[in-house]
Amino acid sequence: MKVLVPVKRVVDFNVRVRVKADQSGVDLANVKMSMNPFDEIAVEEAVRLKEKGKANEVVIVSIGPAQAADTIRTALAMGGDRGILVKTDIAPEPLAVAKLLKAICDEEKPELVLCGKQAIDSDANQTGQMLAALMGWGQATFAHSLELGDGAAKVAREIDGGLQTVEVKLPAVVTTDLRLNQPRYASLPNIMKAKKKPIAEKTPADLGVDVTPRLKVLKVTEPQPRGGGVKVKSVSELVDKLVEAGVLK
Amino acid sequence: MTALVIAEHDNKTLNEATARTVTAAVAVSSPVHVLVAGENCAAVAEAAAKIAGVEKVLLADSPLYGRMLAETMEAVILSVAGTYDALLAPATTTGKNYLPRVAAKLDVPQISEITAVIAPDTFERPIYAGNAVETVEAAAGKKVITVRTTAFKPAAEGGNAPVEKLAAAADPGLSKFVEESLSKSERPELTSARIVISGGRGLGSTENFHLLDRIADRLGAAVGASRAAVDAGYVPNDFQVGQTGKAVAPDLYLAIGISGAIQHLAGMKDSRVIAAINKDPEAPIFSVADYGLVEDLFKAIPELNDELQKRGLGQRA
Ligand SMILES: Cc1cc2nc3c(=O)[nH]c(=O)nc-3n(C[C@H](O)[C@H](O)[C@H](O)COP(=O)(O)OP(=O)(O)OC[C@H]3O[C@@H](n4cnc5c(N)ncnc54)[C@H](O)[C@@H]3O)c2cc1C
Ligand SMILES: Nc1ncnc2c1ncn2[C@@H]1O[C@H](COP(=O)(O)O)[C@@H](O)[C@H]1O
Numbered sequence: 001m002k003v004l005v006p007v008k009r010v011v012d013f014n015v016r017v018r019v020k021a022d023q024s025g026v027d028l029a030n031v032k033m034s035m036n037p038f039d040e041i042a043v044e045e046a047v048r049l050k051e052k053g054k055a056n057e058v059v060i061v062s063i064g065p066a067q068a069a070d071t072i073r074t075a076l077a078m079g080g081d082r083g084i085l086v087k088t089d090i091a092p093e094p095l096a097v098a099k100l101l102k103a104i105c106d107e108e109k110p111e112l113v114l115c116g117k118q119a120i121d122s123d124a125n126q127t128g129q130m131l132a133a134l135m136g137w138g139q140a141t142f143a144h145s146l147e148l149g150d151g152a153a154k155v156a157r158e159i160d161g162g163l164q165t166v167e168v169k170l171p172a173v174v175t176t177d178l179r180l181n182q183p184r185y186a187s188l189p190n191i192m193k194a195k196k197k198p199i200a201e202k203t204p205a206d207l208g209v210d211v212t213p214r215l216k217v218l219k220v221t222e223p224q225p226r227g228g229g230v231k232v233k234s235v236s237e238l239v240d241k242l243v244e245a246g247v248l249k
Numbered sequence: 250m251t252a253l254v255i256a257e258h259d260n261k262t263l264n265e266a267t268a269r270t271v272t273a274a275v276a277v278s279s280p281v282h283v284l285v286a287g288e289n290c291a292a293v294a295e296a297a298a299k300i301a302g303v304e305k306v307l308l309a310d311s312p313l314y315g316r317m318l319a320e321t322m323e324a325v326i327l328s329v330a331g332t333y334d335a336l337l338a339p340a341t342t343t344g345k346n347y348l349p350r351v352a353a354k355l356d357v358p359q360i361s362e363i364t365a366v367i368a369p370d371t372f373e374r375p376i377y378a379g380n381a382v383e384t385v386e387a388a389a390g391k392k393v394i395t396v397r398t399t400a401f402k403p404a405a406e407g408g409n410a411p412v413e414k415l416a417a418a419a420d421p422g423l424s425k426f427v428e429e430s431l432s433k434s435e436r437p438e439l440t441s442a443r444i445v446i447s448g449g450r451g452l453g454s455t456e457n458f459h460l461l462d463r464i465a466d467r468l469g470a471a472v473g474a475s476r477a478a479v480d481a482g483y484v485p486n487d488f489q490v491g492q493t494g495k496a497v498a499p500d501l502y503l504a505i506g507i508s509g510a511i512q513h514l515a516g517m518k519d520s521r522v523i524a525a526i527n528k529d530p531e532a533p534i535f536s537v538a539d540y541g542l543v544e545d546l547f548k549a550i551p552e553l554n555d556e557l558q559k560r561g562l563g564q565r566a
Binding site for chain 1: 316318319320323341342343345346347348349350351352353354356357358359360361362371374375376377378379380381382383384385386387388421422423424425426427428429430431432440444468476479480485486487492493495500501511512518521522523524526530535536537538539540541542543544549552553556557560562563
């Protein structure tokens with residue numbers, strides 16, 4: 001079976017972003033960019049399915065600027081087979097991403113789409129669910145473990161109260177949570193090999209999707225600053241302070 | 250114009266997240282209706298009817314909704330969505346699971362995890378792990394919103410809304426529930442506790458993590474954790490506080506053996522008072538802590554317990 005993995009190029013998780021002075025957004029000039037960490041987990045899971053003989057092809061898709069091809073290459077170096085880059089300089093909203101991914105699914109007919117649960121830049125947590133709905137498929141979000149059976153996937157999900165296991169018919173969308181696996185580092189030979197793997201290029205227009213943003217971002221601001229407070233010298237002083245602050249009674 | 254809030258519950262009790270979402274909903278559009286979809290959940294509907302500001306409760310009581318699976322929730326919400334101009338759900342793992350499906354089917358971009366309603370069509374939400382706050386304006390038409398419930402006070406009681414039964418929608422038959430293993434705890438829920446005591450990798454083991462229990466019990470506090478502590482298996486996944494775990498905003502957040510990575514801060518920096526114990530004076534947690542103690546936690550925790558006991562502090566002292 002074919003597995004499709006959408007990967008997003010985002011600000012590296014170690015970077016502390018700064019808001020631009022004109023409040024138009026965050027400053028992304030000369031900031032390190034990487035694959036969304038949840039998407040690395042998705043790529044890893046797809047590659048493991050292939051290694052176990054459960055999947056025969058892993059297709060990587062990224063929607064973004066020309067540099068998103070680098071993100072696809074990283075996924076190919078981890079073991080993906082080929083890539084599709086949907087080139088756009090507008091940062092599409094999750095709904096538009098889901099529509100683009102639907103158009104690709106209609107062409108590629110994967111049996112499983114493995115997405116990240118959340119892109120760590122916009123923190124939307126929407127795309128996989130939207131894609132599943134647009135396809136009329138089932139979904140299993142926040143996957144903690146994944147087991148592929150006959151025509152169905154059994155997925156333990158990380159939920160607020162603990163773990164919930166669901167069985168979802170294939171084709172389906174599964175979104176990854178942190179504990180699903182530990183992604184591998186690509187080896188040098190695999191990085192070299194990945195350079196020869198094909199990446200097809202498309203545009204939103206090719207796929208018949210309008211990616212014009214529908215929400216208007218009025219401004220982007222710094223959060224309420226929270227200054228560091230005081231250092232106390234002992235547990236007893238700490239308790240004094242917490243009693244004074246009225247939070248210990 | 251009317252807003253619909255989708256209730257969070259476990260078929261027996263209404264989760265407080267619902268009343269908090271009602272507060273956000275009232276600022277977006279009113280009157281507010283609440284949809285309770287579940288199985289044998291009439292008591293939940295009764296509780297929802299008592300929330301002030303709720304004009305009507307819709308009750309969809311069917312085995313289809315017992316686990317609030319995303320595909321069946323999509324169907325029942327869509328069966329009534331037409332008449333509402335705003336649909337809101339709490340940004341719990343349940344709400345995050347089903348609501349984007351509804352948005353996609355309505356062809357509306359969802360606005361996730363709002364923390365403030367600036368105007369009925371304008372919202373604030375954190376992005377980049379809370380390092381920036383985005384103010385967004387929704388387009389004309391329906392609004393589909395998830396609400397970070399810690400940012401809104403629960404609506405008061407005092408309502409007396411009628412409960413109207415809703416027929417179950419067709420079963421899409423795409424997924425089924427297999428099993429659930431829920432963390433059992435006598436303690437308050439993380440997201441609504443007045444005091445949260447969280448441990449990190451510094452605790453070093455599951456046994457050591459239990460050192461926090463005595464203090465938590467004494468204070469009536471919930472116990473949370475950093476990702477590192479969860480990944481290491483000290484505690485279950487539902488303890489994780491942070492950008493991709495739970496957002497909490499208690500009166501007191503006690504961070505013990507936690508370095509304070511931005512992903513962790515994202516989930517707790519709106520707490521009223523933050524106190525941190527860490528042996529590394531350079532730990533970033535101290536940059537947000539109102540009170541910081543540089544000390545080995547294995548020395549500090551027993552001392553803290555003794556001190557609380559000595560002074561008779563805490564609910565169960
Ligand atoms: C995609 C992504 C999502 C993430 N989401 C989250 C999230 O939701 N929540 C989250 O918490 N993290 C999240 N993280 C992880 C985050 O980046 C950090 O790795 C994590 O928060 C670190 O946990 P920690 O502070 O317990 O561990 P560490 O960073 O290892 O810190 C341990 C601390 O304990 C102190 N310590 C050790 N021994 C003692 C002692 N005896 N006495 C006192 N102090 C001691 C040390 O000085 C140190 O400061 C995420 C990361 C990624 C990439
Ligand atoms: N521009 C994009 N290109 C490829 N995949 C994306 C893109 N945006 C979102 N995704 C996928 O959808 C997941 C959830 O993103 P979001 O809904 O934006 O939080 C990500 O982890 C990716 O797997």
